[in-house]
Amino acid sequence: MQEVCPLTTETDSLIAERRESIVTSGKHKTSISCTSDSLAGSVSQRACVFCGARVVLNPVTDAVHLVHGPIGCASYTYDIRGSLSSGTETYRKSFSTDMKERDVIFGGEKKLAACIDELVEKYNPPAIFVYSTCVVGMIGDDIVAVCREASQAYDIDVIPVESSGFISGNKVVGYRAAGEALYKLITPKDGEFVDKTRKLNFLGEYNLGGEKWVVERYLKEMGIEINVAMTGDATVEALKKSSGSFLNLVQCTGSMHWLANRMEEDFSIPYIDINFFGADNTAESLRKIAEFYDDPEITARTEALINREIAAVREVNEKYRKKLAGKRAAIYVGGAFKAFAIIRQLQDLGMEIVLTGTQTGKKEEYERMGRLLSEGTVIIDDANPAEIEKFLIEKKVDVMAGGVKERFLAYKLGVGFIDHNHDRKDGLIGFEGAVRFIREVHATTCSPVWKYLREERGGTE
């Protein structure tokens, strides 16, 4: 077949309208075109608003998550994330209203109401999140009204999440929809009072592989308690107490800033941005938190913790740095927040970043990214497989960090792969996550299997 790509540059395969979304870092000040909708026919790695919303809300452990739409939207998101729970496992169930043709023609409100009735009877949950999907948005079901009625009837929170996928292909819009849903849930109702505490909330933390618990331990060592994380291992009851917290930590740029701002305005809770991916980021973040509490005891305990943990990470770093220095890496992840963290960790190992990009990055973020990278690094917004393929080959990449969809493309090209996605089972957060990350980078970059693949493809090593 003539489509065979013999490991050479194939500029023709790039869609002309996508050229603006690919830049090279360096002197030329072309700015990247991003945040537009995905281009039709280009195989985007983006998902949908619904996906973004569900990713954010799903870890609420004792809530029922009901997807209002035809079956597929729910089946594709059935227990897909590695968020852990210390209590109930209701959140791992995938509920769908399973709309049929009849519901599409005559409206799905009745069925939605009946589903809510059934779920309340069976599970008696403290809250139900109702996610709207494309067809629901299209036929104009009034899910807000159905949810309001059910809330009143059962005296629980039934919260509509406006996440019809077609609003945008951009997950960020879904994060916002999730933020609004959370805001509704945590705002005290008339007559309700929430006690003020010295505890903090941890926004944008989903307890993937137990990551929240890692940070919880560090904070405990420092003398600080977490009120609730949003939304890793959160219960509805704990979330409802979040408005009494002393401080909000915000991790992950895209998903939680809107909510943090609302909480600052309404409940006077200040927030600080933190980043627990990578040892240095973790240390900086812990110091920032300690500074905020401004308590000599906390500060001393924080420094002791950091000294001990950093030393452990450094030892591992030094051991593997020898083998990894000079290797060429590519990064293609969901958001810029993650990209920054990975860039820093790989550079710490002496590796060279030759390609980077995100699905949902913003212009300022791309500019900052450009400054972190050496000249000539390719930066792509909303990359498609053809582009990723082209640059992996052209830039002679040794290892790539990304999500599931890119993994096997990398393997087919003899490139190692670091999983940085929502369904991973082992956490990458904090100092211990940094150690695990280094080991994973080494295991995949220096695996003996590439030798055979590279031999097969004619020794491009």
Add this chain to the structure above:
Amino acid sequence: MPDSNHTSSNRTDTAKQVNENQCHMCMPLGGVIAFKGVEGSMALVHGSQGCSTYMRLTNVEHYHEPIDVASSSLNEKQTIYGGEKNLKKALDNVRRVYNPKVIGILTTCLTETMGEDLNRIIASYKAEKGEIYTDIIPVSTPSYDKSHTEGFWTATRDIIAHYARKDIAYHRKINVIVPHISTADIKAIKLILDTWGVDYTLLPDYSMTLDRPFAGKYAKIPEGGTSTADIAEMSGGLVTIQFGLTCEESISPGHYLEENFGVPLINLPLPIGIGNTDMFMDALARITGKTMPKNLGYERGWLIDAMADSHKYNASARPAIYGEPELVYAYASLCLENGSVPSVIASGSVHSRLAPALDRLLEESDCDEMPVILEGADFSMIEAAALETGANIAIGHSGGRLLTENHDIRIVRAGFPIHDREGGQRILSAGYAGTLTFLDRFTNTLLEKKHSSYRELRKQELLSKIAAVTETGFTTE
């Protein structure tokens, strides 16, 4: 029909409303996989970006291959004014990047609800572009109607219909149509056909496209798949063998060829299990007038020998079998012929001929206890039925993993999707040799569980019975 316990849940008015933990997926997904079995083809999902990304992801996680599925990426505006412009642009872009021989367009719930007229849009696209190299085949796949199983059959039928012609001269090649099975099973069926020395066209053949060997170079569209020239010839074929016992006539590709082109249809169950494989061999013997090749006879002999070796273990099994109708039927018959009486037989689909087929099978099998049969099932139903009937093993895809996590009912993985183990595409069950491979996995899963716990269980049970004997010799219960 005997007293088989029929619980068909498609009566959603009276039964439950919520689908809890889905056992099936959506219709265009099946269509995407069918198109991957056509040489040089690309699938384009007409709808919002999300649907197509999810379908890609699901396939990637199962096949562990880079699998491209394009989308027309509709947004809010186009749902009001129509998706024509986006679809045309998508066609342009897919052609430019992939230069495919075939583009299959699958609709989604959204575009079906919008009432998009694909035939008109495609006609207008062709009028604008003039002669193009690419064949464009639209398939209507609304998920609010049917599941991925029916999406697979529908797309396969529409692919044949696109190329079929009355003026094809009759020839001696036979048509072989497979349902949605593993790439390993497609390869096994092809090997059997090759062993018999018959000339055939198998559709859809995704055995290479969704399981590519490392070849030192990377092709955007993988090698392999049934060629469009061969597909066109199917309307003049000698006979069609379709492994589609449960496929409804309205979407059956083999039925379509018979009705419209007079190609006789032999509709068989999948050749999984000895009885079903015998049926396939008998059909080939009748068609070719030859006797079964010797090495297949050996394979049959090894299978029977192994069935005898393991029959007592297998007699202890009460499997819960779930997944797509065709596979579920085949595994149920495999279990029955080995003395493993199914406890639950379930499918997420409601549009199949599974129930009547199972009725016939169970009637012949003379088992003491009848399995619960569930159509339109989700995992809350399957789990409840499995517990009620005392299931002690399961056969099916990864969707049932909570059976293991919550109840230690181990799953012999088979079907789609398998995203929590390696090698979902390599799971082999077809033919005598494939059946034996599967049977060993099944028996060993039983044994593994037995050995991991029987000492402790026996000890507890028997010692507590001894302890319960009182001084005076009466056993209290």
